[in-house]
Amino acid sequence: MASSALICGTEAWNDLKAHVEEIKKTHLRDLMSDPDRCRSMMVEFDGMLLDYSRQCATVETFEKLFKLAEEAHLKEKINSMFSGECINKTENRAVLHVALRAPRDAVIQCDGKNVVPEVWNVLDKIHDFSEKVRSGSWLGATGKALTDVVSIGIGGSYLGPLFVHTALQTDPEAAECAKGRQLRFLANVDPIDVARNITGLNPETTLVVVVSKTFTTAETMLNARTMKEWISASLGPEAVAKHMVAVSTNLPLVEKFGIDPNNAFAFWDWVGGRYSVCSAVGVLPLSLQYGFSVVEKFLKGASSIDQHFYTAPFEKNIPVLLGLLSVWNVSFHGYPARAILPYSQALEKFAPHIQQVSMESNGKGVSIDGVSIPFEAGEIDFGEPGTNGQHSFYQLIHQGRVIPCDFIGVVKSQQPVYLQGEPVNNHDELMSNFFAQPDALAYGKTPEQLQNENVPPHLITHKTFPGNRPSFSLLLPSLNAYNIGQLLAIYEHRIGVEGFIWGINSFDQWGVELGKSLATQVRKQLCSSRTKGEPIQGFNFSTSTLLKRYLE
Numbered sequence: 001m002a003s004s005a006l007i008c009g010t011e012a013w014n015d016l017k018a019h020v021e022e023i024k025k026t027h028l029r030d031l032m033s034d035p036d037r038c039r040s041m042m043v044e045f046d047g048m049l050l051d052y053s054r055q056c057a058t059v060e061t062f063e064k065l066f067k068l069a070e071e072a073h074l075k076e077k078i079n080s081m082f083s084g085e086c087i088n089k090t091e092n093r094a095v096l097h098v099a100l101r102a103p104r105d106a107v108i109q110c111d112g113k114n115v116v117p118e119v120w121n122v123l124d125k126i127h128d129f130s131e132k133v134r135s136g137s138w139l140g141a142t143g144k145a146l147t148d149v150v151s152i153g154i155g156g157s158y159l160g161p162l163f164v165h166t167a168l169q170t171d172p173e174a175a176e177c178a179k180g181r182q183l184r185f186l187a188n189v190d191p192i193d194v195a196r197n198i199t200g201l202n203p204e205t206t207l208v209v210v211v212s213k214t215f216t217t218a219e220t221m222l223n224a225r226t227m228k229e230w231i232s233a234s235l236g237p238e239a240v241a242k243h244m245v246a247v248s249t250n251l252p253l254v255e256k257f258g259i260d261p262n263n264a265f266a267f268w269d270w271v272g273g274r275y276s277v278c279s280a281v282g283v284l285p286l287s288l289q290y291g292f293s294v295v296e297k298f299l300k301g302a303s304s305i306d307q308h309f310y311t312a313p314f315e316k317n318i319p320v321l322l323g324l325l326s327v328w329n330v331s332f333h334g335y336p337a338r339a340i341l342p343y344s345q346a347l348e349k350f351a352p353h354i355q356q357v358s359m360e361s362n363g364k365g366v367s368i369d370g371v372s373i374p375f376e377a378g379e380i381d382f383g384e385p386g387t388n389g390q391h392s393f394y395q396l397i398h399q400g401r402v403i404p405c406d407f408i409g410v411v412k413s414q415q416p417v418y419l420q421g422e423p424v425n426n427h428d429e430l431m432s433n434f435f436a437q438p439d440a441l442a443y444g445k446t447p448e449q450l451q452n453e454n455v456p457p458h459l460i461t462h463k464t465f466p467g468n469r470p471s472f473s474l475l476l477p478s479l480n481a482y483n484i485g486q487l488l489a490i491y492e493h494r495i496g497v498e499g500f501i502w503g504i505n506s507f508d509q510w511g512v513e514l515g516k517s518l519a520t521q522v523r524k525q526l527c528s529s530r531t532k533g534e535p536i537q538g539f540n541f542s543t544s545t546l547l548k549r550y551l552e
C-alpha cells in the first residue's frame with residue numbers, strides 16, 4: 001500500500017469486510033466450544049495472562065488482521081516511532097514517550113541526538129529534589145517541612161498522574177512511603193476545585209507544582225496565579241521561591257511567571273501531553289508523594305512493555321493484539337464504544353485517563369495525509385471499576401447495545417480482607433464477578449433455558465440474554481508500581497496500533513482548538529461588559545441570550 005493511500009482501499013480491508021459477515025453467522029457460545037481455538041487466543045507475558053477467546057473472531061480472523069497490519073506497515077511504523085522519526089507530521093514532532101522510561105544506558109536518537117541522557121538528567125534532578133523535600137532538607141519559607149503537594153494541571157498534565165496516584169495509594173509498599181504526606185490535584189478552573197484543594201491545607205507546609213507542557217493553558221495558568229496569591233497572601237511574595245515549582249517544556253514562560261528556573265523540571269516536545277505520565281509531569285508529584293524508588297519501579301514496568309511491544313511477534317504481542325481487536329470491533333463489527341472495567345477499586349481513575357489517551361489520539365476524521373476517511377475511527381471509551389459498574393450500566397451491556405468490554409483483574413489484592421466465617425475472602429468475592437461477567441456476555445441465556453427453568457411465558461423475552469458480546473480478560477499478578485506501569489504502556493501502545501492501522505495521526509489534537517478560541521472571544525466580551533458596561537455583540541441569538549442572562 002502506498003503511504004498516502006487509505007487502508008480501506010486495500011485487499012486486506014475488503015477481505016475482512018467480507019469475513020465479518022461470515023463470523024456473524026456463528027454465535028460466540030459456539031466459538032467458545034473449541035478448546036484449541038481458545039488456547040490459541042491466550043498470551044502470557046511477565047506473569048500476566050491475556051485471554052481474548054471471547055471475541056467474535058476465529059484463528060482465521062487473526063490471520064486476516066495480521067495481513068491488514070502488513071498492509072498498514074504496522075511494523076515499520078512502530079520502528080519509526082522507536083527510532084525517533086518525525087511521525088507526528090502535523091506538529092513536526094517525533095513521538096518518544098518510550099524514551100521517558102528507557103534504561104539509563106539505552107540509546108534513542110532524535111534529531112541526531114541520543115535523548116536518554118537528557119531524560120535521566122531530569123529524573124536525577126527529580127530524585128534529588130524529592131528526597132530533599134521528603135527528608136525535610138528543603139523547607140518552606142517559615143522553616144516547616146513541606147508535607148503536602150498540590151499538582152496543578154489539566155488533561156494530560158493531570159489525568160495520568162491522578163490514575164497512577166490513585167492506584168499506588170492503596171499499594172502497601174507505596175502507602176508506607178507516603179506516610180504523613182498528601183498529594184492533591186487541582187485541574188478544573190471551576191473555583192470549587194480550588195476551594196476543595198485548599199480546604200484543610202496550610203500554605204506553610206504546602207508545595208505547589210504547576211504542570212503544563214505549554215505553560216499557556218488558560219485553566220492551569222489561572223489556577224497557578226490563584227495558588228500563587230494564596231501563598232503570597234499568607235507568607236509573603238518571597239515565599240513563592242520555596243513553595244512553587246514547575247514542570248514544562250516552556251522554561252522561559254516558567255521564569256516569566258515567577259518560578260525560579262532552577263526549580264523547573266523540563267520535558268520535551270516529543271512527548272505528547274496525554275503520553276507524558278512518565279515524564280516529570282507524573283514523576284515529580286509521584287516522587288514527592290511516594291519517593292523516587294517507587295516511581296522508578298513504575299517506569300520499569302512501562303519499559304518492560306515497551307520492549308515487549310517492540311520485539312514480540314505480533315501473534316504474542318499484547319498491545320498489537322488488543323489494537324487489532326479494537327480495529328476489528330470498531331471498523332468491521334461496527335461497535336462504536338468500549339467499556340474499560342477494572343475489577344480493582346485502585347484503578348478507578350484508569351478509565352478517565354484512557355478516555356483522554358484514546359479519544360484525543362484517535363478521534364480523527366482525516367488520514368495522516370489530510371484525506372477524509374470514509375470509515376469510523378476512534379472509540380467511545382468509558383468505564384468504572386467492577387463490581388460498581390455492574391450496578392450501574394451493565395444492564396445495557398447485557399441486553400441493550402453491544403459494547404466490547406475490557407475486563408482487567410488482579411490475582412493478589414492490594415488490601416486483602418479475610419472475615420471469619422465467610423466462605424470466601426473479599427477479593428475472591430470481587431473476582432467471582434470478574435470471571436462470571438465475560439461468560440454471561442458471551443453465552444447469554446436462551447428462551448429454551450428459561451422455559452426449562454419454568455419462567456412464566458410473559459417474562460421470557462425480558463429475561464433472555466442474547467449473548468454473543470465480545471470481551472477480553474487481562475489478569476495481572478498484582479497491582480504494584482511495576483504492574484501499574486505495565487498496564488499504562490499496554491494501553492498507550494494499543495491506542496498507537498489502532499491509529500497506525502487506521503492511518504491517522506494519533507499524536508496531534510487539533511480538535512481541541514476551536515472551543516478554546518471561542519472561549520477567548522467570550523472571555524473578552526465578559527470582561528468588556530463587566531468593566532465598561534459594553535453590550536453583548538458578535539454572538540448568535542442563542543449565545544447572546546445566554547450571556548445576557550448570565551450577566552444580569
Ligand code: F6P
Pocket residue numbers: 154155156157211212213214215216217220273274360509512
Ligand atoms: O486541551 C487538550 C490539551 O491540549 C491536552 O492535549 C493537554 O494534555 C492539555 O490540554 C494540557 O496542556 P498543557 O500541559 O500544555 O497545559
